[in-house]
Amino acid sequence: MDExxxxxxxxxxxxxxxxxxxxxxxxxALIVGPEKLTYGHxxxxxxxxxxxxEDRGVTRGDRIALFLPNSEEMVLGIYGALKxxxxxxPLSPTIKLEKLTAILNDCRPAGLMMGKAPSVDPVALAQAxxxxxxxxxxxxxxxxxxxxxxxxxxxxxxxSLTPRPSRNIDLDLAYVIYTSGSTGIPKGVMMxxxxxxxxxxxxxxxxxxxxxxxxxxxLPLPFVYGLYQVLMSVMVGGTVVLEKGFNxxxxxxxxxxxxxxxxxxxxxxxxxxxLDLEAFNGKEIPSLxxxxxxxxxWPVEHIEELQSRFPSTQIFSMYGLTECKRVSYLPxxxxxxxxxxxxxxxxxxxxxxxxEKGAPVPPGEVGxxxxxxxxxxxxxxxxxxxxxxxxxxxxxxxxxxxxxxDFFKTDSEGYLYFVGRKDDMIKTRGERVSPAEVxxxxxxxxxxxxxxxxxxxxxxxxxxxxxxxxxxxxAGLDPQSVKRxxxxxxxxxxxxxxxxxxxxxxxxxxxxxxxKLLAGDWTDNxxxxxxxxxxxxxxxxxxxxxCPRAVRQIGDFIRTSVVRGFxxxxxxxxxxxxxxxxxxxxxxxxxxxxxxxxxxxxxxxETDPLSERLxxxxxxxxxIPIQVVDLTESCxxxxxxxxxxxxxxxxxxxxxxxxxxxxxxxxxxxxEGSALNVYRLALISKDGTSKTKRLSKEDLLGLISxxxxxxxxxxxTLYYYAERENYVVIGTTNKTELDLxxxxxYGDGGVDMEPLASYYKVQVYQIATHLGIPDEIIQRPxxxxxxxxxxxxxxxxxxxxxEDLDPLLYAWEHHIPIEEVMQEMNxxxxxxxxxxxxxxxxxxxxxxxxxxxxxxxxxxxx
Amino acid sequence: MTDSRVEKFIVDTFLYxxxxxxxxxxxxxxxxxxxxxxxxxxxxFLEKAYSITVEDEELIPENLDSLQQIAQFIRSKVGA
Numbered sequence: 001m002d003e004x005x006x007x008x009x010x011x012x013x014x015x016x017x018x019x020x021x022x023x024x025x026x027x028x029a030l031i032v033g034p035e036k037l038t039y040g041h042x043x044x045x046x047x048x049x050x051x052x053x054e055d056r057g058v059t060r061g062d063r064i065a066l067f068l069p070n071s072e073e074m075v076l077g078i079y080g081a082l083k084x085x086x087x088x089x090p091l092s093p094t095i096k097l098e099k100l101t102a103i104l105n106d107c108r109p110a111g112l113m114m115g116k117a118p119s120v121d122p123v124a125l126a127q128a129x130x131x132x133x134x135x136x137x138x139x140x141x142x143x144x145x146x147x148x149x150x151x152x153x154x155x156x157x158x159x160s161l162t163p164r165p166s167r168n169i170d171l172d173l174a175y176v177i178y179t180s181g182s183t184g185i186p187k188g189v190m191m192x193x194x195x196x197x198x199x200x201x202x203x204x205x206x207x208x209x210x211x212x213x214x215x216x217x218x219l220p221l222p223f224v225y226g227l228y229q230v231l232m233s234v235m236v237g238g239t240v241v242l243e244k245g246f247n248x249x250x251x252x253x254x255x256x257x258x259x260x261x262x263x264x265x266x267x268x269x270x271x272x273x274x275l276d277l278e279a280f281n282g283k284e285i286p287s288l289x290x291x292x293x294x295x296x297x298w299p300v301e302h303i304e305e306l307q308s309r310f311p312s313t314q315i316f317s318m319y320g321l322t323e324c325k326r327v328s329y330l331p332x333x334x335x336x337x338x339x340x341x342x343x344x345x346x347x348x349x350x351x352x353x354x355x356e357k358g359a360p361v362p363p364g365e366v367g368x369x370x371x372x373x374x375x376x377x378x379x380x381x382x383x384x385x386x387x388x389x390x391x392x393x394x395x396x397x398x399x400x401x402x403x404x405x406d407f408f409k410t411d412s413e414g415y416l417y418f419v420g421r422k423d424d425m426i427k428t429r430g431e432r433v434s435p436a437e438v439x440x441x442x443x444x445x446x447x448x449x450x451x452x453x454x455x456x457x458x459x460x461x462x463x464x465x466x467x468x469x470x471x472x473x474x475a476g477l478d479p480q481s482v483k484r485x486x487x488x489x490x491x492x493x494x495x496x497x498x499x500x501x502x503x504x505x506x507x508x509x510x511x512x513x514x515x516k517l518l519a520g521d522w523t524d525n526x527x528x529x530x531x532x533x534x535x536x537x538x539x540x541x542x543x544x545x546x547c548p549r550a551v552r553q554i555g556d557f558i559r560t561s562v563v564r565g566f567x568x569x570x571x572x573x574x575x576x577x578x579x580x581x582x583x584x585x586x587x588x589x590x591x592x593x594x595x596x597x598x599x600x601x602x603x604x605x606e607t608d609p610l611s612e613r614l615x616x617x618x619x620x621x622x623x624i625p626i627q628v629v630d631l632t633e634s635c636x637x638x639x640x641x642x643x644x645x646x647x648x649x650x651x652x653x654x655x656x657x658x659x660x661x662x663x664x665x666x667x668x669x670x671x672e673g674s675a676l677n678v679y680r681l682a683l684i685s686k687d688g689t690s691k692t693k694r695l696s697k698e699d700l701l702g703l704i705s706x707x708x709x710x711x712x713x714x715x716x717t718l719y720y721y722a723e724r725e726n727y728v729v730i731g732t733t734n735k736t737e738l739d740l741x742x743x744x745x746y747g748d749g750g751v752d753m754e755p756l757a758s759y760y761k762v763q764v765y766q767i768a769t770h771l772g773i774p775d776e777i778i779q780r781p782x783x784x785x786x787x788x789x790x791x792x793x794x795x796x797x798x799x800x801x802x803e804d805l806d807p808l809l810y811a812w813e814h815h816i817p818i819e820e821v822m823q824e825m826n827x828x829x830x831x832x833x834x835x836x837x838x839x840x841x842x843x844x845x846x847x848x849x850x851x852x853x854x855x856x857x858x859x860x861x862x
Numbered sequence: 863m864t865d866s867r868v869e870k871f872i873v874d875t876f877l878y879x880x881x882x883x884x885x886x887x888x889x890x891x892x893x894x895x896x897x898x899x900x901x902x903x904x905x906x907f908l909e910k911a912y913s914i915t916v917e918d919e920e921l922i923p924e925n926l927d928s929l930q931q932i933a934q935f936i937r938s939k940v941g942a
Contacts, residue, residue, distance in 0.1 A: 667921070676891070676921045677898045678905070694918065697902040837892055837923075844894035 012166065012193045013174055013231060014082040017043050020237045024211070029234065031241045031259060032072050039237070042079065045156060049080030049136075050163035052155045053111050056134035060085035060167055063176060064111035065104060066222075067091045067120075070244050073138045073152060074221050075230055077113045078175075083163050086111070087173035089188075090222035097125070099186070103178050104129045107188050107381055113152070115139055122149070170194035176381050177224060179322045188381030189322045199325035199375035200232045202346040206329055207263070207290060207316070213238035214287075215263040216255055218246035218270065224325050225294050229265055249273045253280060260287040268298045269507065271306060272450060281309040290314040290332070299443040300339045307335060317342055319418060323390060324376045324402050327351055327369065328416050340440070341415040349373035351416070353408050358392065363410045366419050371402040407434065424515065426455030428463045433494045435465075435515070438486065442467060442496075445485045447477050452505050453496065454519040457813065467496035468518055470504060477501055492854075538816040539824050540807050545763050547770035554755045554767075555591035561753050562592060562728055570596030571730045572722040574714055574748075575626065576785060577614030580732040582773045583764055584755060588730055589624045599624045600721060602714045604631040605641075606788045614777050621774065627721065634713050643706040647699045652683050652691070660685050661789035663796070664703065665692065670799040671827070674834050677799075677841075684789050707786050711747030718751075728752040736761040736806055739813075740839065741846020742797050749849060760806040800835065812836050865933040871907050872929070876900055886930045891923065901926070908932070914939045 011019075017039070020027065025040030037045075053064065064081040066088055068074040074090070081088035089107055091100065097120050104112070108131035114122060115138045123145045126135050132148060140151035170193040178186040215233055217240055219226030233240045241259045246252060252274065256264065266274070271293065274280045282288070291306065291313055298317055307315055314332035319342035321327065328351060330343030345351035352360045353367040361367040372394055379387035394401035407419040420434030427433075435453035442451035450470040455463035467486075471477040479499035486495045506514040562568055570592055573585045589597045601615045612628070619626045635641065648662050649655045655662070662683045667675035679700050684690040695703070718729045731751030733743050735758055743749040756764055761782070768778050782793045782802065798805055804825065811821045812835075821832050864886050873881055876895050883893065890896040896904060904926065905916050914936070920926075925935040 674922050674924070676901055676923060676926060678901055678918075678921045679898055680918075694905075695902065696906060697899050700899055700902055837889075841891045841894070844892075845897045 010169065011197070012082070012168055012170060012172075013196060013234075014046075014079050014166070016235045017046065017079050020234060024237055027211070027237060028239050030072060030075055030230075031239065032070075035072065037072055037075075042075065046076050046079035047083055047162050048156055049076055049152075050083035052136075052150070053080060053084045053086065053134065054163055056111070056150070058084055058086055058110045058133065061172070062086045062111070063089050063107050063109035063173075064113070065089040065091055065107070065109040067093060067095075067100065067112060067114040068138065069093045069115060070217070070221055070226070070242050071115070071138075072242075073113060073115065075242070077136075078221075078227075078230070079234075081111070082174060083166060085166055085168045085172065087175050087190075089176045089178075090227065091178070092220055092222045096120075101125065101128045103186055103188075105131070106186075107176055107178075110134070112136070113138060168193065170197065173378070175227075177222065177227075177322055187383055187386055190378040190381055191325070192378055195375050195377060196231065196325070197235075198348060198373065200228060200235055202348050202375065203228065203326055203329075204232055204236060205347055206331075207292070209233075209236045209238060209263070211237035213263055213289075214241065214259055214261050215239070215265065216241045216243065216252070216259065216261040217265060218243040218252060219265060219267065220245065224320070224322050225265060225267070228325065246270050246273070249277055249280075253277055253284075256285045256288065261285070262287055262289040263292070264288060264290070265292045265294070267512075268293060268302060269450070269505075269513075271298070271302050275302065275305055275309070282311055282313055285310075288313050290316060292316040292318055292329075294318040294320055294326070299440055301444055303335060303339045319343075319406075319416070321404055321406070322377075323404070324371050324373065326375065327371055327404065330415070334415070338411065338415055341411070341417050344415060345371070345373075349375060353410055353416070354403075358403075361409075363412045363414070366407050366409045368422065369404045369406050369408040369416070371404060372399075376400070376402045424455075426453075426463050426465055428455065428465055428493055433465060438465060438467065438490060438494055438496065441486055441489045442469060442482065444489075445482065447472050448482070450505055452513045452515060452518055454515050456498065456519060464497040465494065466498040466500065466518075468500050468502050468505060470502060538807075538811055538814075538820045542810060543760050543762050543806055545759075545766055547767055550759070550763070550767055551587065551590075551770065554587050558588055558591040558730065558753070558755055562596075566728045566752060568722075568726055568728045570598070570725060570727045572598045572600060572718050572725070572727045573730050573732065574718055575599040575601050575615035575619065575624075576732075577611035577618070577777060578732075578780075578782065579768050579773070579777055580734055580756060580761075580764055581615075582618050582777050583768050583771065584730055584732045585618065585624055586622050586771050586773065587755065587767075589622055594623055594625065596727075597624055598721060598725060598727065599626040600718055601626055601628040602631050602717055603628070604635050604710060607785055608783075608790055610780075611785060614774070614780070617774055618777065629717055631710070631713050631717065634717075635710055638706075638709045638713070640706050640709050644703055647702045647706075648681065648683070651681055651693050651695065651699065655683060657788075661787075663787035663789040663791040664700075665791070665795045666797070666799050668799070669794075670835050670838055671804070671831050677838075682789070708744045708747055710786070711744040712750075715747055715750050722752075730755060732756060734761050734764050735759050736798075736802065736809060738850070739809060740798070740842040741849050742793070743849065745849045760809065761802040762806040765802075799838070808832070808835050809839060812839050864929040865936060867911060868908070868932050868936070869929055871911075872896075872904070875903060875907075884929075887928050889923070889927050891927055904932075908936065912936055912940055 020039040021043035025038060027039050028036045029039045029042045030037040064086045066074055066077040078088050089109055100120060110131060110133045112132050113136040122135060122137060126132055126148055135149050136152050136155060137149060138152045144151060172193060173190055174193045174196045176188040176190050178188050213236060215229050217226055217229040221227045230240050241255055241261060315335050316329050316332055317335060318329040319327050326346055328343045328345050330341050350372040352370055354370045355361050355367050379391060390403050391400040392403055405422045407422055408416050409419055410416055418436060420436050424435055426435060438453040439451045442448055448469045449472045452468045454466050456466045469482060482499045483495060506517045508514045562571055571588050573581060573588055575581050575585055585599050599619050601612055603612050645657060660683050662681060664679050665682050666677055666679060679695060680692040681695050682690055682692045722729045729751045731754040733748060733754055734756040737743055738757055765778060783790050784793055784796055794801055807825060818829060818832055822829055873879060909916055924931060926932055
């Protein structure tokens with residue numbers, strides 16, 4: 001085909017620069033600080049740069065990395081790269097050496113432009129990246145290192161060639177931008193000229209931009225929202241005022257006024273800071289035609305505030321992602337009608353909210369947003385698998401559509417509402433919670449300026465909701481009032497469990513709140529187990545704790561909770577002769593003193609006499625005052641023994657309480673086989689023989705409900721003494737038991753505080769040893785005093801020994817890769833999966849045990 | 863293939879008629895539909911409805927953890 005004939009339809013990004021240089025050479029294209037650069041100069045300088053690149057061996061299809069701040073050099077680099085048929089790779093100057101090297105060696109650029117980067121030595125970098133043929137140093141004053149290096153000023157002064165004519169077509173790459181996503185490994189998003197032009201043309205059309213446009217851009221150019229400000233301005237022949245960043249709202253204000261800015265792209269944080277300035281309003285900046293927002297969910301309050309300050313400025317709320325640049329925008333006239341919507345797909349693009357199979361869901365239902373359009377990326381650089389995950393078959397053979405990984409819903413008119421990032425969704429109590437939804441509520445609270453919500457690991461809920469809030473200037477904000485505010489407006493499960501008041505939030509280099517950092521905060525802190533080494537790799541010893549430290553912390557907790565939290569004089573602990581109650585009693589004794597502790601020994605006729613003796617020995621050794629209360633009569637008055645004997649006799653007609661003891665057991669070890677959790681009644685006679693029988697549902701419930709009478713009578717007794725002494729009741733349930741539901745609601749689970757709630761059983765043993773608790777207690781197999789025959793925890797509930805159970809529970813909760821777990825625990829994959837399944841089931845089935853009473857909400861009162 | 867009687871029993875007994883989230887492959891234990899009491903109810907239903915005896919060694923997830931597995935299990939029991 002004759003190239004000349006199809007010129008108009010084959011305009012590439014840099015052709016627009018040439019066009020503007022021809023049509024309006026004196027027009028200012030770029031303002032950076034005091035410097036102004038015309039289209040004529042931008043065109044000629046970038047051509048010279050392109051010819052230098054070509055001269056140094058850069059050829060069609062190569063990449064040129066631009067490791068630069070927002071600057072004239074960055075813009076020259078973009079067009080220089082495009083003009084020599086290379087793709088540019090913009091990189092934030094905040095990237096550290098290690099990540100930078102990894103990205104460069106992934107993308108293998110032939111050229112690199114960099115400024116002064118204090119943390120990155122150009123020579124070391126060039127050595128680590130063998131693909132580099134040329135390194136252009138901007139702001140270079142010192143002598144240059146070896147032959148690959150060149151200074152930008154020399155290059156632009158010395159060479160006056162023009163590059164060869166471009167041979168690229170619109171299917172060639174224009175840029176590669178690395179995005180971390182949530183997995184942490186950066187992937188290069190490849191965009192062709194065609195895709196960029198498609199996206200840019202659509203955006204220009206809805207913004208209605210003309211050559212009169214003057215855009216103030218504070219957003220980093222390695223971030224597509226920032227980059228397109230420049231690309232689009234060149235397409236229409238407008239002017240970009242390029243700021244290095246957004247650090248001084250006052251300075252931005254001054255820029256807006258003096259440059260008579262017509263378009264201002266912001267991210268929500270910028271908007272928040274600008275709104276702090278009284279002068280940020282339509283009267284002060286009459287030139288401002290529009291404000292756009294993208295990059296993060298924009299709280300409705302800010303939009304409303306902005307619109308009231310700028311009554312005649314158009315406000316565009318938009319949504320996009322690097323993989324297709326922009327997805328949707330809300331027409332400004334809609335913003336007062338549906339301020340929380342991000343609108344509809346932009347021109348020349350089709351979007352829908354899809355179910356798991358990709359089919360559209362009805363309005364109101366949540367699904368993943370899918371984008372079909374020529375603005376969608378080509379794929380991730382050299383990552384076919386990752387690409388196939390997000391670009392999936394579309395309408396026609398060979399077509400691919402983009403699965404955004406973002407959850408949305410639509411209203412009845414088809415407007416889109418962001419629900420949450422698929423990977424960000426917090427799963428708490430089995431419910432999916434969108435952080436954005438919680439954040440939206442929090443920022444409505446007077447006194448809260450900004451809020452970020454993340455999921456943090458939680459022993460009970462899977463994940464718990466943590467909120468970081470930044471108070472406004474005059475606010476006396478406290479976590480309790482924030483929780484109350486949230487509780488009045490959100491479902492129970494969506495109310496933050498933890499509220500941290502902070503002076504500011506951390507941001508990523510692309511201007512989004514760094515949630516990984518916030519959540520990471522907790523992964524570290526939450527690791528009570530070993531705060532000094534939160535990231536150590538998984539091993540069987542991972543639960544080894546610093547016992548002196550644990551003892552100090554638990555002691556402090558008991559003391560402050562009793563004195564300040566409950567305002568009581570001391571504490572009551574039930575002593576069973578087991579390791580948990582022994583540890584709690586000793587810790588309470590040490591924390592509160594002899595006169596403020598009471599150990600209660602509560603046997604009944606079935607209790608192993610050894611239990612009482614061990615409890616007495618412990619009390620004697622640690623000088624703990626005790627009281628022994630025999631509960632046999634109390635239990636008898638509830639017909640506990642009769643009710644159970646009747647059921648046992650029904651199943652074993654020869655049952656004789658004088659000869660037999662009985663207990664409930666589960667099938668054998670989980671490591672051995674996958675038998676279902678079906679309870680059996682075991683009858684053991686004095687001569688040691690035993691037999692078992694599967695129970696009916698009625699008999700199982702009958703036995704359990706009768707037995708829990710005992711647990712609850714113990715609690716009644718503990719509370720009697722606690723109230724008589726003005727004490728609290730301290731519980732002895734550990735993390736393993738709480739996590740997997742091994743306690744009785746309003747029985748041993750119904751106490752005032754649980755100091756062992758974050759310690760696994762094996763850690764309780766470590767503390768016990770450290771405290772010098774008698775060996776006899778430590779060596780005794782962990783048992784539950786529930787049935788006449790001694791029943792070990794493992795046969796009655798867990799089907800695993802604690803030595804195996806606890807590390808596996810840890811691995812399960814911390815998502816340790818299964819290969820590591822198999823190797824460390826010396827288990828087969830099938831065994832690990834079987835155990836995990838059992839954890840999941842136990843957790844689901846026991847979750848209600850810890851739930852506070854559910855109350856009927858006010859909205860249901862008629 | 864599943865068995866409509868079993869399905870009806872499970873839906874009526876454990877889900878109060880709400881079939882949301884129940885497919886032929888749903889793991890009844892992992893989904894929290896059947897707990898240790900529920901499994902006993904299920905076994906006793908199967909034994910009565912199909913006049914079979916479920917042996918202890920048959921109490922494994924492969925036989926009883928989903929509608930599909932249960933149907934297959936019944937077929938093998940009744941056919942045998």
